[in-house]
Amino acid sequence: MSEIQVLIKPASGMCNMSCDYCFYRDETFKRTQHSYGFMTEQTLKNVIRKTMLQAEGAITYAFQGGEPTLRGLNFYKKAIEFQQQYNKNHIRVQNVFQTNGYALDNEWCHFFREHNFLIGLSVDGTAKIHNTFRHTRNGKDTFDRILRASQRLDEYGVEYNILTVVTNQVALDISEIYQFYKERGWRYQQYIACLDPLREERGNMQYSLTPELYGNFLVALFYLWYQDLQAGNQPYIRQFENYVGMAAGYMAESCEQRGVCGIQNVVEADGSVYPCDFYMLDEYRIGNFNTDLLNQIYRRRREIGFIEESQKLNLKCSTCRFYQLCRGGCQRNRECNADTGLYANYLCEAYQMFFEACYDKIVGIAGNILQDNMLTE
Numbered sequence: 001m002s003e004i005q006v007l008i009k010p011a012s013g014m015c016n017m018s019c020d021y022c023f024y025r026d027e028t029f030k031r032t033q034h035s036y037g038f039m040t041e042q043t044l045k046n047v048i049r050k051t052m053l054q055a056e057g058a059i060t061y062a063f064q065g066g067e068p069t070l071r072g073l074n075f076y077k078k079a080i081e082f083q084q085q086y087n088k089n090h091i092r093v094q095n096v097f098q099t100n101g102y103a104l105d106n107e108w109c110h111f112f113r114e115h116n117f118l119i120g121l122s123v124d125g126t127a128k129i130h131n132t133f134r135h136t137r138n139g140k141d142t143f144d145r146i147l148r149a150s151q152r153l154d155e156y157g158v159e160y161n162i163l164t165v166v167t168n169q170v171a172l173d174i175s176e177i178y179q180f181y182k183e184r185g186w187r188y189q190q191y192i193a194c195l196d197p198l199r200e201e202r203g204n205m206q207y208s209l210t211p212e213l214y215g216n217f218l219v220a221l222f223y224l225w226y227q228d229l230q231a232g233n234q235p236y237i238r239q240f241e242n243y244v245g246m247a248a249g250y251m252a253e254s255c256e257q258r259g260v261c262g263i264q265n266v267v268e269a270d271g272s273v274y275p276c277d278f279y280m281l282d283e284y285r286i287g288n289f290n291t292d293l294l295n296q297i298y299r300r301r302r303e304i305g306f307i308e309e310s311q312k313l314n315l316k317c318s319t320c321r322f323y324q325l326c327r328g329g330c331q332r333n334r335e336c337n338a339d340t341g342l343y344a345n346y347l348c349e350a351y352q353m354f355f356e357a358c359y360d361k362i363v364g365i366a367g368n369i370l371q372d373n374m375l376t377e
């Protein structure tokens with residue numbers, strides 16, 4: 001078995017904030033057991049032991065929620081201990097921690113720095129936009145506190161990415177947001193299209209992102225980024241970097257951009273495993289790290305045909321002139337046609353708008369990179 005990705009939810013779906021669009025809260029209410037409470041150290045040990053002993057080369061542990069800080073710092077100190085104890089094959093270990101930042105104090109930051117954690121910090125643009133949908137459980141604003149958390153991370157020299165959920169508000173104000181991130185020195189940015197509730201009609205929520213808004217957002221962001229790229233001063237925006245990499249012949253790092261679901265192990269607090277964060281429902285449960293071996297979990301993944309389902313793209317995609325870069329997007333945004341059993345992406349119109357405007361530029365950037373590589377070889 002080669003590199004392994006493990007995404008762990010130590011506090012199940014529990015959170016110290018209450019964001020209106022939280023996709024995980026929506027999922028937990030669509031399964032039999034809403035919350036699995038806190039993960040025990042014994043379960044954590046089983047997860048780390050069973051994955052580390054099988055991995056080759058590298059392994060990534062991403063702690064996520066709900067809000068992972070709720071499980072307390074000692075849990076993560078234990079995680080480091082278990083990683084050291086079971087790293088018999090001397091593989092590279094990367095720890096990632098995705099947080100809303102609400103509870104980050106000096107002690108957390110010190111720990112992250114000491115153990116080289118890569119942090120994903122959720123911020124939705126400027127104060128006004130962030131506070132629209134991201135609040136405390138009592139409905140209070142959270143932006144100022146999150147900004148202080150980012151300053152703390154800076155002080156301790158912790159590496160972090162800004163994770164921004166693209167709601168309709170973010171899409172409309174992307175120029176202002178881009179400028180604000182620049183002023184803050186937030187150079188590593190990841191934009192995630194906001195999801196409507198699973199299996200419900202799309203576009204009805206206050207935060208809903210329509211294909212048209214998303215298309216306009218992608219084009220506007222790309223042009224801002226492209227302008228800075230020409231000045232040699234662009235931030236790292238994961239989606240665009242991936243498109244350029246794909247145009248240069250490399251594989252995208254994220255499954256959303258590869259067009260096919262990847263092999264992920266997403267672990268709930270009780271040790272149950274699911275194939276993707278977006279599908280942590282009863283019918284997608286593929287095992288439990290307390291009782292099953294990794295091989296059994298992988299076998300069950302094949303049995304439910306999770307990855308295979310994402311290969312059933314409709315004819316529009318397979319004949320699309322942008323397919324090489326778009327690849328039909330993330331399966332979570334696709335809808336199945338009951339007659340053909342094939343999938344089409346709800347955001348297709350957005351991708352068409354984006355690639356119409358930016359495809360040639362992406363290919364051009366990739367060409368320049370390949371040329372530079374040849375000259376330096």
Ligand code: SF4
Nearest residue numbers: 255261276330331332
């Ligand atoms: S649904 Fe999307 S995020 Fe989940 S594995 Fe498939 S492509 Fe990846």
Ligand code: SF4
Nearest residue numbers: 317320326328348351
């Ligand atoms: S632009 Fe639309 S049709 Fe073309 S590959 Fe993407 S999702 Fe499919």
